[in-house]
Amino acid sequence: MRILIKNGRVVDPKNKIDGVMDLYIENGVIEDIGEDLDYDASDLETIDATGKIVAPGLVDMHCHLREPGQEYKEDIETGTKSAAAGGFTSVACMPNTNPVVDNVAVVEYIKNKAKSVGYVNVFPIGAISKGLKGEELAAIGELKFAGIVAVSDDGRPVENANLMKNALLYAQTFDTPVISHCEDLSLLNGGTMNEGYVATRLGLRGITSASEEVMVSRDIILAENTKTTVHIAHVSTKGSVELVRQAKKRGVKVTCETCPHYFSLTDDAVLGYNTNAKMNPPLRSAEDVNAIKEGLKDGTVDVIATDHAPHHFDEKNCEFERANNGIVGFETALSLGMTYLSDTLSVSELIYKMSVAPSSILSINKGTLGAGKSADVIVIDPDMEYTVNVSEFHSKSKNSPYDGYKLKGKVIHTIVDGKFVMKEGII
Amino acid sequence: MFDVHKDLLGLKDLTAEQINKILDTAKTMKYILQQKNRKTEHLKGKSVVTLFYENSTRTRLSFELAGKYMGAFTSNITSSGSSVAKGETLIDTARTIDVMGTDVIIMRHGMSGAPHLVAKNVKASVINAGDGMNEHPTQALLDLFTMKEKKKNFEGLKVAIVGDILHSRVARSNIWGLTKLGAEVSIGAPLTLLPPEIEKSNINVYSSVQEAVLDADVVMGLRIQTERQKSGLFPSTGEYARFFGIDPKRLTLAKPDALLLHPGPVNRGVELSSAVVDGNSSLIDEQVTNGVAIRMAVLYLYTKGE
Numbered sequence: 001m002r003i004l005i006k007n008g009r010v011v012d013p014k015n016k017i018d019g020v021m022d023l024y025i026e027n028g029v030i031e032d033i034g035e036d037l038d039y040d041a042s043d044l045e046t047i048d049a050t051g052k053i054v055a056p057g058l059v060d061m062h063c064h065l066r067e068p069g070q071e072y073k074e075d076i077e078t079g080t081k082s083a084a085a086g087g088f089t090s091v092a093c094m095p096n097t098n099p100v101v102d103n104v105a106v107v108e109y110i111k112n113k114a115k116s117v118g119y120v121n122v123f124p125i126g127a128i129s130k131g132l133k134g135e136e137l138a139a140i141g142e143l144k145f146a147g148i149v150a151v152s153d154d155g156r157p158v159e160n161a162n163l164m165k166n167a168l169l170y171a172q173t174f175d176t177p178v179i180s181h182c183e184d185l186s187l188l189n190g191g192t193m194n195e196g197y198v199a200t201r202l203g204l205r206g207i208t209s210a211s212e213e214v215m216v217s218r219d220i221i222l223a224e225n226t227k228t229t230v231h232i233a234h235v236s237t238k239g240s241v242e243l244v245r246q247a248k249k250r251g252v253k254v255t256c257e258t259c260p261h262y263f264s265l266t267d268d269a270v271l272g273y274n275t276n277a278k279m280n281p282p283l284r285s286a287e288d289v290n291a292i293k294e295g296l297k298d299g300t301v302d303v304i305a306t307d308h309a310p311h312h313f314d315e316k317n318c319e320f321e322r323a324n325n326g327i328v329g330f331e332t333a334l335s336l337g338m339t340y341l342s343d344t345l346s347v348s349e350l351i352y353k354m355s356v357a358p359s360s361i362l363s364i365n366k367g368t369l370g371a372g373k374s375a376d377v378i379v380i381d382p383d384m385e386y387t388v389n390v391s392e393f394h395s396k397s398k399n400s401p402y403d404g405y406k407l408k409g410k411v412i413h414t415i416v417d418g419k420f421v422m423k424e425g426i427i
Numbered sequence: 428m429f430d431v432h433k434d435l436l437g438l439k440d441l442t443a444e445q446i447n448k449i450l451d452t453a454k455t456m457k458y459i460l461q462q463k464n465r466k467t468e469h470l471k472g473k474s475v476v477t478l479f480y481e482n483s484t485r486t487r488l489s490f491e492l493a494g495k496y497m498g499a500f501t502s503n504i505t506s507s508g509s510s511v512a513k514g515e516t517l518i519d520t521a522r523t524i525d526v527m528g529t530d531v532i533i534m535r536h537g538m539s540g541a542p543h544l545v546a547k548n549v550k551a552s553v554i555n556a557g558d559g560m561n562e563h564p565t566q567a568l569l570d571l572f573t574m575k576e577k578k579k580n581f582e583g584l585k586v587a588i589v590g591d592i593l594h595s596r597v598a599r600s601n602i603w604g605l606t607k608l609g610a611e612v613s614i615g616a617p618l619t620l621l622p623p624e625i626e627k628s629n630i631n632v633y634s635s636v637q638e639a640v641l642d643a644d645v646v647m648g649l650r651i652q653t654e655r656q657k658s659g660l661f662p663s664t665g666e667y668a669r670f671f672g673i674d675p676k677r678l679t680l681a682k683p684d685a686l687l688l689h690p691g692p693v694n695r696g697v698e699l700s701s702a703v704v705d706g707n708s709s710l711i712d713e714q715v716t717n718g719v720a721i722r723m724a725v726l727y728l729y730t731k732g733e
Contacts, residue, residue, distance in 0.1 A: 189658075195623050196624055197623065197625075197627045199623065200599075200622040200624055200625055200627075200628075201439065202539060202540065202561060203539035203540075203559055203561025203562060203599060204539050204540070204559075204560070205560070206623055272543070273539075273540035273543050273544065314516075317518065318516060318517065318518070318544070319517060319536070319538040319541045319544060320538065320539065320540045320544075321539070321540075322538065
C-alpha cells in the first residue's frame with residue numbers, strides 16, 4: 001500500500017522537523033519526507049493534510065488492556081481500537097491482569113493476541129514481583145527475553161524497600177526499565193480522594209499528598225544509591241514534581257510521567273460523588289495542577305501517559321467508597337493536551353512527550369518519522385472543536401469524567417505499519 | 428443531581444430559608460406530640476420505609492414513631508436480616524423498596540454519598556439518616572431546633588462543638604447549618620481529629636477545649652469511638668477525657684446560661700462527665716423529644732409535594 005500525505009505541518013520532534021511538507025509511505029515504512037513530493041499516482045492513496053498536523057503515532061507507556069482475565073471491561077482488541085482512535089500506535093500494557101504477567105506464557109499470550117486482533121503495536125510490561133505480591137522478584141530475565149519492555153507492579157507499590165532496591169539492580173542487569181507506582185499504603189487511611197476541603201465537604205476520607213511523595217522520595221534515593229534508573233508513574237503532586245526536579249539536578253537517573261487528568265482537573269471534579277473522577281493517585285488541588293504544568297514546561301516531567309483504566313459500569317455505579325479507581329484515557333489524551341497545555345507546551349513539545357520520550361525510555365524505536373522507520377503516523381486536525389461523547393468511545397468501558405467536555409484538536413487519521421487503522425475518525 | 432425538594436440529603440444543600448421552614452414546621456409538630464392523642468392524618472395512606480445499614484436506637488425509632496404519629500404505614504429494613512447479606516447492591520435494594528409503592532425511604536449507611544446514589548435511582552423521597560462521615564441532617568436540625576427554642580436567634584450565637592469532629596457527621600451537619608444561619612461556631616479537638624482545611628468553612632478552630640468553649644452560648648459534645656483509638660488517632664479514652672472531656676469546671680468557661688447538647692449515646696466519663704450529663708444545663712433528653720418533632724416535620728414537608 002502506498003500513501004502520500006500532502007501539505008501537512010509535519011512535526012517530527014525526534015528529527016527536529018516542524019514545517020509544511022509531504023510524507024510518503026510505501027510497504028509499511030516511511031520512504032520519503034520533503035516538499036512537493038511527486039509519486040506515481042497509480043495505486044496511491046493521497047491525503048490532503050492542508051492545515052493539519054502530521055506527527056509520529058503516539059506511544060502510551062502506561063495503560064491497562066485487561067486481557068487476560070478481565071475481558072468484561074476491555075480486551076486487547078477493543079483496547080487497541082480505542083488506542084488507535086486516540087492516535088496511539090504503540091501501547092505498553094501493565095501486568096496486573098489475571099493471571100499476572102509474571103511468566104513467559106502470559107507474555108506470549110498477549111503478544112500473539114495482539115498480533116492477531118490488535119489494531120496497534122502492543123508491548124507487554126512484566127511484573128516486578130511474582131503475582132504482584134511484593135515478596136519475591138519475578139523472573140525478569142526470562143520475561144525480558146520473552147519480549148517485555150519494562151517491569152512494574154503498577155496498581156500496587158513495592159512496599160518493601162529492600163525488594164525495590166534489588167528490583168532496580170536486577171532489572172538493570174537486563175536493561176529493563178522499572179516503572180514505579182509510588183504510594184505509601186500506611187498513609188492511605190481508607191482515603192478515596194485527595195485530602196483537602198472538598199473531601200471535608202463530602203465527608204470522604206482524604207489521601208494525603210505525602211503518601212505519594214514519601215515513596216517518590218524513597219525510590220529516588222534507592223536509584224541514586226544503587227546508581228540505577230527509575231521511572232516514576234503517574235505523578236500527581238507539587239511535592240513529587242519538586243522531588244524529581246531536585247533529583248535530576250543532582251544527576252539521579254530518574255524520569256517520570258503524568259496523565260492528562262492531572263493537568264486538567266482538580267478534586268472539585270469529585271463533587272456530587274462523581275465516581276468517574278475517582279482514580280489512584282487521586283485528582284489533586286489547583287496548586288498541584290499548576291506544578292504539574294510547570295514540571296511539563298521545564299522538562300521535569302518527561303512523559304504524558306494515559307493510565308487508561310477501563311471499568312465496567314457496575315463497578316462505578318455504586319457508593320463512592322466502593323467504586324473502582326481509574327478512568328479510560330486513550331480517546332481524550334491528545335485532545336486534552338492540546339486544549340489544556342496550549343499555554344504550557346508547543347505542539348512539538350507535546351508530541352515529544354507523548355511519542356519520543358516514552359519510546360526512548362522503553363527503547364522501542366518508535367515516535368519517529370525518520371526514513372526507513374515503520375510508518376506509524378497520525379494526522380491531527382488542530383482546529384477541530386468537538387464535544388466528548390463517551391457513548392462513542394471504542395473502549396468497552398465508558399468511565400470518563402470528560403463526557404460533555406468541549407475540546408479542541410482531534411486525531412483524524414491513524415496509520416500503523418503503513419496501513420490506515422482509522423480514517424476520518426472511523427476505525 | 429438530586430432534587431432539593433424531593434430529597435433531604437444534607438444541610439449543606441439547604442438555604443437558611445429552607446432550614447427555618449423545617450424548624451417552624453417542627454414547632455407545630457412538637458405541639459401535636461405533646462397532646463394526649465398523638466394521631467394526625469398528615470401522612471395517611473403514605474408508606475415510609477427505614478433502610479438502615481448501621482445500628483441505631485434513637486434515629487430509627489424516632490423516624491418510625493414520627494411516621495406513625497402522622498398516620499403513615501411504616502416498615503423497617505436492616506441490612507443484616509435482608510438480601511443485603513446475600514450481596515444485593517444498594518441500588519437494587521433501594522429500587523425494590525421503591526417499586527413497592529414507598530413514598531419515603533429513610534436511610535442510614537456507612538458510606539458517604541450512599542443516599543445521593545439512591546436518590547438518583549428512585550422515585551421516592553430519600554431522607555438521609557446518616558451517611559458515613561458526611562451528614563446527619565435531621566440530627567443537626569433537631570440540635571438547631573433545641574437551640575432556637577431557648578436562644579431564639581442564631582445571629583452571633585456562639586456554639587462550641589468539642590470532640591471527634593473528623594469522623595462526626597453530626598458535627599459537619601451542624602457546622603453547615605449553623606454557619607448558614609449566622610452563628611459563630613468554634614470547634615475543639617486534638618489535631619488528629621480535625622477535618623482537613625475545615626477553617627475554610629469560616630469557623631474558629633482550636634486544639635483545646637478551654638478555648639473552644641470560652642464564652643459559648645451552646646456547648647455540644649460528640650461521642651468518642653474506641654475504634655479511633657485503635658487507628659492511632661489518640662492514645663486512650665482516659666487521656667481524651669482528661670484533656671478534652673467536658674466536666675462542670677470546664678463548662679463554667681462558657682456563659683452561665685449555656686446549653687449542653689449531645690447527640691447520644693453518651694460515653695459517660697469520656698466526652699461528658701456524668702455530672703454534666705445529668706446537670707441543669709443538659710438538654711439531652713429534650714433533644715430526643717425534639718428529634719421526633721423534627722422528623723415529623725421533615726416527613727410532612729418531603730411527602731406533601733406528592
